[in-house]
Amino acid sequence: MEGNVFEALKLMCIGLATVFTVLLIIIFLGKLLVRLVNKIAPEEEQPVAKNAPSAAVDANVANAIALAVQQLTGGKGKVEKIEKL
Secondary structure, X not given: OHHHHHHHHHHHHHHHHHHHHHXXXXXXXXXXXXXXXXXXXXXXXXXXXXXXXXXOOOHHHHHHHHHHHHHHHOOOOOOOOOOOO
16 A cells, blocks of 8 residues: 555656656747747837827816726826827
């Protein structure tokens, strides 16, 4: 009976070590893949339009948004800027 328990513990430890090793390999290969992709095909930066006209938001809409933020955050949130997308 005791031999079965020790055999089970031994198999459990081997299984856990195997899973841990495979997960480490996956993590390191993922990091390597990200680095290779970033070197081979870096993301192109898109220019930001500096002179884009900003449309004003209606005062009633701004007040409604501010009240909603205040209610949802319990008075801790603050609306600093509202932009139309």
